Amino acid sequence: MSEIICTVDIVLLTLKEECLHVALLRREHEPFKGVLALPGGYIHAEEDADTHAAAVRTLQAKTGIASPYLEQLATFSGPGRDPRGWSISISYYALVPENLIGEAGHPHVELLPVERLKGLPFDHLQIVEAAVSRVRNKSSYSSLPVYLCGEAFTLPRLQAVYEAVLGEPVNKVSFRRKIDELGILEPIEGALETGKANRPAQLYRLRKEYRDRLSLTDRALNAR
Amino acid sequence: MSEIICTVDIVLLTLKEECLHVALLRREHEPFKGVLALPGGYIHAEEDADTHAAAVRTLQAKTGIASPYLEQLATFSGPGRDPRGWSISISYYALVPENLIGEAGHPHVELLPVERLKGLPFDHLQIVEAAVSRVRNKSSYSSLPVYLCGEAFTLPRLQAVYEAVLGEPVNKVSFRRKIDELGILEPIEGALETGKANRPAQLYRLRKEYRDRLSLTDRALNAR
DNA sequence: ATTTGTTAGTTGCAATATTAAACTAAGTTG
DNA sequence: CAACTTAGTTTAATATTGCAACTAACAAAT
Numbered sequence: 001m002s003e004i005i006c007t008v009d010i011v012l013l014t015l016k017e018e019c020l021h022v023a024l025l026r027r028e029h030e031p032f033k034g035v036l037a038l039p040g041g042y043i044h045a046e047e048d049a050d051t052h053a054a055a056v057r058t059l060q061a062k063t064g065i066a067s068p069y070l071e072q073l074a075t076f077s078g079p080g081r082d083p084r085g086w087s088i089s090i091s092y093y094a095l096v097p098e099n100l101i102g103e104a105g106h107p108h109v110e111l112l113p114v115e116r117l118k119g120l121p122f123d124h125l126q127i128v129e130a131a132v133s134r135v136r137n138k139s140s141y142s143s144l145p146v147y148l149c150g151e152a153f154t155l156p157r158l159q160a161v162y163e164a165v166l167g168e169p170v171n172k173v174s175f176r177r178k179i180d181e182l183g184i185l186e187p188i189e190g191a192l193e194t195g196k197a198n199r200p201a202q203l204y205r206l207r208k209e210y211r212d213r214l215s216l217t218d219r220a221l222n223a224r
Numbered sequence: 225m226s227e228i229i230c231t232v233d234i235v236l237l238t239l240k241e242e243c244l245h246v247a248l249l250r251r252e253h254e255p256f257k258g259v260l261a262l263p264g265g266y267i268h269a270e271e272d273a274d275t276h277a278a279a280v281r282t283l284q285a286k287t288g289i290a291s292p293y294l295e296q297l298a299t300f301s302g303p304g305r306d307p308r309g310w311s312i313s314i315s316y317y318a319l320v321p322e323n324l325i326g327e328a329g330h331p332h333v334e335l336l337p338v339e340r341l342k343g344l345p346f347d348h349l350q351i352v353e354a355a356v357s358r359v360r361n362k363s364s365y366s367s368l369p370v371y372l373c374g375e376a377f378t379l380p381r382l383q384a385v386y387e388a389v390l391g392e393p394v395n396k397v398s399f400r401r402k403i404d405e406l407g408i409l410e411p412i413e414g415a416l417e418t419g420k421a422n423r424p425a426q427l428y429r430l431r432k433e434y435r436d437r438l439s440l441t442d443r444a445l446n447a448r
Numbered sequence: 449a450t451t452t453g454t455t456a457g458t459t460g461c462a463a464t465a466t467t468a469a470a471c472t473a474a475g476t477t478g
Numbered sequence: 479c480a481a482c483t484t485a486g487t488t489t490a491a492t493a494t495t496g497c498a499a500c501t502a503a504c505a506a507a508t
Contacts, residue, residue, distance in 0.1 A: 004269055006228045006312060043301075045228055045310035050302040075299045075314045077267075078274040086269035088230060088312070090299045140442070156485070171467055176486080197476035198484035218364070219465085220442045380456070395496050400457080422455035423503035443494080 005087035008055045009040035009124070011073065011131035012063060014098045014111065015148045018164045020135070021111040022128050023101060024120075025062055031083045032121035036110060038128070039063055040089065055092040064106045068096040069147040069212060073131050081123045089122075093131040095147035139165045140222050143184045143215040146206055154193050154201035155179065162221065170222050182215040183207075229311035232279045233264035233348065235297065235355035236287065238322045238335065239372045242388045244359070245335040246352050247325060248344075249286055255307045256345035260334060262352070263287055264313065279316040288330045292320040293371040293436060297355050305347045313346075317355040319371035363389045364446050367408045367439040370430055378417050378425035379403065386445065394446050406439040407431075 012023035024036040039062035041054075048054040052072065060066050073091045081087055101109060114132050117125055138144045145161045153161075159175050179185060185204040192200035236247035248260040263286035265278075272278040276296065284290050297315045305311055325333060338356050341349055362368045369385045370377075377385075383399050403409060409428040416424035 004230045072298055074296055075275060199474035201485055218444045421505040425456055
């Protein structure tokens with residue numbers, strides 16, 4: 001009955017040079033040994049409390065990155081996607097600030113722009129595309145992109161992050177109003193981003209209660 | 225490695241007496257023999273092209289219903305959800321008009337209101353709640369609820385369906401404008417809903433290109 | 449045949465939301 | 479200290495929404 005191969009795959013996304021990048025690793029074993037692929041691995045029934053735990057464990061083991069925003073994306077399946085046989089991949093996506101990959105991430109993690117990816121094994125291209133599409137969609141009516149920022153950031157920076165994810169400019173006044181309505185940010189008292197040749201910007205941080213919870217709006221931030 | 229139990233479960237939803245109902249069946253085998261549960265079953269690796277095909281097959285076999293709007297919901301997993309061992313349920317949700325369950329559906333299908341469900345085995349309550357929540361959310365910015373209507377329906381009827389799903393009244397003028405913008409409907413030439421003691425309403429049908437594709441708006445139909 | 453009641457479908461307008469453009473604020477650089 | 483640059487706010491125009499009132503078209507009652 002169940003000679004089904006059960007795995008998890010993680011689409012770890014970050015913003016690098018104002019473009020979404022996905023973290024890939026060279027496979028250590030066959031099939032596709034040496035080929036760049038999504039971090040993933042078998043579910044360990046003895047050890048994992050559920051597939052989310054399997055994804056957390058796998059991401060930590062393969063990339064060194066712990067507890068980012070991690071959400072289930074979808075399950076991909078079929079007899080052809082893995083040459084070893086009928087397989088299931090419960091895929092997750094994660095968003096992290098770029099510096100976190102440099103600091104906590106293993107040195108062999110490679111970041112590639114999500115546009116014009118090619119040569120990915122299995123159905124990993126399809127999985128990445130689904131993740132990017134999900135992130136773009138969700139970003140237009142939620143606080144999702146804040147997870148691409150670090151601890152502290154300015155509103156102009158956050159706006160640039162939204163614009164990079166959405167792929168289009170957004171109105172400054174509307175953006176600030178929507179972010180205000182989301183109620184997710186708090187100003188860091190007395191902390192300004194100085195050093196640049198202009199008026200310094202207020203630094204903000206994510207409120208504690210939204211560290212791993214999204215905030216949603218009913219009106220989109222952009223025009224989609 | 226893989227003594228993992230792989231199943232699909234389907235949350236088949238319909239509108240009955242203006243309330244969302246879920247289709248349940250009494251389990252024929254242990255565990256939970258005789259208890260009302262979601263239609264579901266093992267993935268057949270020899271036979272199924274993927275989990276979507278497994279869901280279609282299972283739904284057809286257990287309820288007699290073929291090719292409704294069927295979409296993947298999420299994957300539920302863990303050692304405790306099924307007493308037989310570490311298991312995975314790739315769950316799907318489907319929307320059908322009520323009469324379809326009466327006609328094509330097997331006679332032992334039971335429809336229960338999704339509110340105040342209790343006594344469901346496994347984590348089926350959680351799965352139903354996730355499905356209902358997804359449907360409510362998606363309905364506010366898409367054409368999803370049309371799949372709860374039959375072949376032909378009037379705009380006032382469709383509005384009542386939206387209101388039942390969303391759980392709140394929607395503005396008539398705005399509703400009609402949004403539905404018009406969705407571009408999913410075409411009037412059935414010369415077909416009016418007669419017989420009632422008032423002006424007859426125009427009958428509409430879903431355009432061919434949207435029979436299994438949603439149409440989305442960026443502005444919600446309601447206030448959420 | 450005409451009036452009454454009821455719901456379908458539209459129109460006009462007031463209230464609300466969005467956005468562009470202009471403005472003020474506050475720093476660095478030359 | 480004038481020039482420049484970006485932060486953040488204000489104002490006004492534009493677009494969207496939603497209420498209320500309207501006309502339309504039927505059946506049932508008179």
